[in-house]
Amino acid sequence: MDFELNDAQRLLKDMAAEFAARRIAPVARQNDIDERFPGDIVKEMGDLGFYGGVIPEAYGGAGMDYIAYAVLMEEISKVCSSVRTVLSVQMSLVASTILKCGSEEQKKKYLPRLCTTEWLGCFGLTEPDVGSDVQHLKTFAEKTSNGWKIDGRKIWISNGGVAQLALIIAQTDRKDSRKMAAFLVETGTAGFTAKDMHGKLGLRSSNTAELYLDGVEVPDDALMGGVGDGFKVAMTALDNGRYSVAAGCVGIAQGSLEASVAYAKERHTFGKPIAAHQLVQEIIARMVVDIESSRLLIYRAGELKNAGKPNTKETCIAKYMASETAVRCANDAIQIHGGMGYSNEYPVERFMRDARVATIYEGTSQIQKLIIAGFETGIRAFG
Numbered sequence: 001m002d003f004e005l006n007d008a009q010r011l012l013k014d015m016a017a018e019f020a021a022r023r024i025a026p027v028a029r030q031n032d033i034d035e036r037f038p039g040d041i042v043k044e045m046g047d048l049g050f051y052g053g054v055i056p057e058a059y060g061g062a063g064m065d066y067i068a069y070a071v072l073m074e075e076i077s078k079v080c081s082s083v084r085t086v087l088s089v090q091m092s093l094v095a096s097t098i099l100k101c102g103s104e105e106q107k108k109k110y111l112p113r114l115c116t117t118e119w120l121g122c123f124g125l126t127e128p129d130v131g132s133d134v135q136h137l138k139t140f141a142e143k144t145s146n147g148w149k150i151d152g153r154k155i156w157i158s159n160g161g162v163a164q165l166a167l168i169i170a171q172t173d174r175k176d177s178r179k180m181a182a183f184l185v186e187t188g189t190a191g192f193t194a195k196d197m198h199g200k201l202g203l204r205s206s207n208t209a210e211l212y213l214d215g216v217e218v219p220d221d222a223l224m225g226g227v228g229d230g231f232k233v234a235m236t237a238l239d240n241g242r243y244s245v246a247a248g249c250v251g252i253a254q255g256s257l258e259a260s261v262a263y264a265k266e267r268h269t270f271g272k273p274i275a276a277h278q279l280v281q282e283i284i285a286r287m288v289v290d291i292e293s294s295r296l297l298i299y300r301a302g303e304l305k306n307a308g309k310p311n312t313k314e315t316c317i318a319k320y321m322a323s324e325t326a327v328r329c330a331n332d333a334i335q336i337h338g339g340m341g342y343s344n345e346y347p348v349e350r351f352m353r354d355a356r357v358a359t360i361y362e363g364t365s366q367i368q369k370l371i372i373a374g375f376e377t378g379i380r381a382f383g
């Protein structure tokens with residue numbers, strides 16, 4: 001369902017689909033098995049301008065609108081969510097946040113490098129003791145005479161082991177959690193180390209790392225926004241990130257649907273294709289309805305973003321719906337494939353493992369529901 005894509009959006013969709021089929025699909029299974037980071041593919045995507053995202057051309061970006069950006073995420077994710085994760089983190093959590101919250105110097109210094117993939121970026125919010133409850137971070141930034149000294153530990157950081165730039169959220173006042181701040185930390189700085197995490201259920205060819213910041217000294221101009229803006233910067237990043245996760249989830253669900261339809265037409269039981277059995281058609285119909293609903297919710301949030309209007313509630317609704325849809329559709333796809341769905345000869349078991357994280361990261365489904373209900377009732381149940 002293309003929902004009246006314009007010529008530029010359709011062109012991007014075709015380009016992304018062609019690239020995904022030619023370069024990503026043939027290696028996705030083996031990269032998943034080997035936990036191999038697809039650095040070569042990331043570089044080629046940078047050369048093609050896919051990493052330009054919604055960043056304006058003046059900063060080296062592609063100036064896409066948010067519907068085009070969602071279409072790109074969907075096409076890449078339809079084939080491999082690990083590759084989509086690298087792109088999402090770089091463009092939504094890091095580059096788009098710098099665009100919205102960074103100084104002119106920070107934009108000029110970092111955005112062109114991120115848009116070409118000369119540098120990769122990561123977003124460090126989660127800590128061993130703090131995930132959903134972001135107001136109680138332990139990473140601490142202390143003011144020094146000529147900058148800041150940061151100490152702390154981050155966990156589950158996508159791109160963390162391959163990034164040159166880390167957007168780190170830290171406390172600056174042990175007694176006042178409202179004094180959070182955001183810092184752009186170059187990962188080559190003394191005291192900064194990353195340790196790759198292994199054994200993940202899915203997204204196995206994306207990089208996930210623990211970050212250790214031991215007395216990392218950064219200059220004053222590493223601060224993004226002011227002291228006290230850290231929470232706002234983190235929420236801006238998540239508003240961007242949840243949008244690309246949602247679009248990626250529609251990709252997983254659409255990939256699951258297409259694989260299911262193909263298999264159901266090919267596989268015969270009781271003298272006919274399984275696609276002709278009414279209970280199989282019921283599964284497929286539910287997938288279609290959930291996918292098209294999710295996509296429309298994403299485009300609604302995207303139109304609000306295009307218009308520069310508030311969209312936190314609509315983005316949370318889209319992320320909640322699309323992530324739950326991806327998990328359901330990937331699971332349904334395994335069911336339709338029967339025993340073969342349980343084997344990595346078909347991509348649907350990878351789709352299921354990759355989908356599973358989407359109801360957890362960038363705010364769990366429970367947190368999305370609390371935000372949505374908070375808007376509806378005017379009562380905040382957390383934070």
Ligand SMILES: Cc1cc2nc3c(=O)[nH]c(=O)nc-3n(C[C@H](O)[C@H](O)[C@H](O)COP(=O)(O)OP(=O)(O)OC[C@H]3O[C@@H](n4cnc5c(N)ncnc54)[C@H](O)[C@@H]3O)c2cc1C
Nearest residue numbers: 123124125126130131132156157158361362363364366382
């Ligand atoms: C593969 C992967 C990649 C990730 N990438 C990044 C990244 O790039 N950067 C980053 O900063 N983080 C990243 N994360 C971390 C992710 O955002 C967190 O795991 C997530 O926010 C949940 O935090 P938690 O794991 O600490 O769970 P917790 O906050 O401990 O939650 C555990 C459970 O309790 C529930 N819960 C918590 N509070 C409430 C409440 N008030 N009401 C109801 N239920 C509640 C949650 O919904 C969840 O089910 C990543 C995680 C994974 C797995």
